[in-house]
Amino acid sequence: MSKTFEKLQPYLDKVMALQTARNLFEWDSQTLAPIESTDYTSKVIGILADEYMKCLTCDEVKKLVKKLKEDKEQEELTSNEKAIIHELNKTIEELESIPPQEFREFNEFTSLSNRAWVKAKKENDYSHFAPYLKKVIEFKKKFAKYRAKNNQEPYEVMLKDFEECFGIKDLDSFFDKIKKEIVPLLKEVAKKADTVDKDYNFLKYDIEKQKEFCKFLAGYIGFDFNKGVIAESAHPFTLNLHNHDVRITNRFIENNLESAIFSVIHEGGHAIYEMNIDDSITMTPVGKGTSMGMHESQSRFYENIIGRSEAFWTPIYQKLVDTYPENLRNVSLKQFIKGINKAEPSLIRTEADELSYPLHIIIRYEIERMIFTEDVDIERLPEIWNKKYEEYLGLTPPNYSQGILQDTHWSYGEFGYFPSYAIGSAVAAQLYAKIKEVMPFEEYLREGNLLPIREYLRDNIHKYGATKNTNQILLDVTGEEFNADYYVKYLKEKYEKLYEL
Structure with a gap:
């Protein structure tokens, strides 16, 4: 020094x-x-x-x-x-x-x-x-x-706070690709939504048992309870004091089994990232995730690529059935996997399926741009929100809580954050393509052995904190910078197989 x-x-x-x-x-x-x-x-x-x-x-x-x-x-x-x-x-x-x-x-x-x-x-x-x-x-x-520098648009300034590698032009190009490639697929899949029976998900599930199972899940994926705690909040989130004190929250709904399960896996992904930052840089300006795009890639990787796969649930599904035998005894693993991957338009972003999820982000992105490029009347925002949902998802929120009030981000002034979720989903798919080349990924999941996956992510991404940006990490790990084609390919292959298209 x-x-x-x-x-x-x-x-x-x-x-x-x-x-x-x-x-x-x-x-x-x-x-x-x-x-x-x-x-x-x-x-x-x-x-x-x-x-x-x-x-x-x-x-x-x-x-x-x-x-x-x-x-x-x-x-x-x-x-x-x-x-x-x-x-x-x-x-x-x-x-x-x-x-x-x-x-x-x-x-x-x-x-x-x-x-x-x-x-x-x-x-x-x-x-x-x-x-x-x-x-x-x-x-x-x-x-x-x-x-603002060099006549930057106000919204461009905000986007860079969360993901410095992506500006408005990059996001416009990315979202245009999503609209072109994924929206037609969602329409085809939605036609078959009725063939997937997941009524079991909306029965009554004791909250205390949900908490117990979610605690098990957190530990199972690698959340270290010696370095972290779980609490409850109106909107699940992750917050770290340093790499030995990482805190997550969850929210429990009695008549929605999936909600808390995938929230804890999602926030657990965030937490594992923070816990794995190297001791030499924690509690420094770079002792954090490198960007929200990369951070969301880790949470979305755990939530979707790991958490919604049949291989992940193979060794642990019986434990869930045993927790709620009266509701799940007649629900096979295959039915459960189809249920947690059921794709159809819905109102709530955090409850959305993997395929329709990016449309929720596009809606928010377009509204945020309007707010900062036009003089939008605050009173009109719910109306604008509802029209966007009708345009993209064919649904109209029945109230404010399921519409414009569903997310906490704007209350903190976190405009520009939402695109990070879509960027993260795409980055996760790009990393997944590489990880499958270097290890027997599904075999590890079927064995209930997530350690090699966690170690790979730690050694190639997590430990570096913010010493590298998103594109530098992707280049080092995959040999190329951000490439949304992996995301499109991943979604098409997964959902065409699930729905036999």
Whole structure:
């Protein structure tokens, strides 16, 4: 470690401590915090955000980072230290462009906004959330304007926050391919949806038994309970303090068996990524997933490519039947596999099948672009949302909770996040094609042996954290950068076989 980097280290430690505290408050606010805590706790979050910003943008830190970017200093740095300086410089540039008071206000306000969303969704009351959403959008528009370079579109700025390798042109091309290749397949598959009987899924399933089985599933796929915990929230999510403290949440619905099962596998995929980040970089600016696109690739890989395969369920399906014998004793493994892969248009993104899922993302992508390129009236957003669902999926949400209020992301100002889910699904398919070349993937699953798969992902993706970007990882692992053709091929092969097309 260079002497200059040594001088920077105490500032890095303080920044990470402040960030960890902010994460801890976010976790608490969505899981255990009492309802009346929000107004007061939000002020604490605002102060922590302010201190975080001051620490990163102080003259001494900027001077040290500038010096560490010099060629002579770079020679003394390790590859991880170089990546830390690169990431740190990006963050400083972003923060310096935003007035400190506005940054603090935004962080304080989104804490309130999220709680307002929880209430609005529970009570099916868009009018309660709309004023909060309007103010969040105003903040994001201002911040994007401050940060834009070379006449960037505001939405482009936001997209780069979650996946730096993809801009509007890349996503337009990707989504055009989905519309061309997958929409016709979905229409053909939907014609046969009635041939798949999954009425069993909507019987009553005791919540406590669901919790017990989901805990088993989490451990089975590799979630380390010595490094992680599971709680409940209105919208399942993953949050890490560092690689030895990774937290996930789940949500349980009495008359929907699949919901909690695939949520815990999805969030478990996120958590395993964070748990496998190398100790040498955890609690540094690169001690995190490299992007939300890559992060979602890991959760979608576990949820869909592993979790919806017959090979995965072969050794454990009987345990599920034994948990609910009265509901599942007459449901064979093959019927169950067809059920968890049943494809047809639906209203809820998190409950959507693998084939129709990208349409939910396209809808959100198009609405977000409208919000940031047009002066859209907040009151019209539910109407716009419903029209998009009718256009793409032939369905109209019967209420706000199943429509525009179904996702938590906008309450936090996370505009630009949704495309990461589709990117992640495609990246997962590209990685799957490679993994099948280097190991007997299905054989391992049938044996109940997920260790070689986890180790491969750890050694090739997870341990690097954010020291490489998505395309660098894909190039190193698969020999090429992002290629959506693997995703199209994967979906076509899977669903043509399932539905005998």
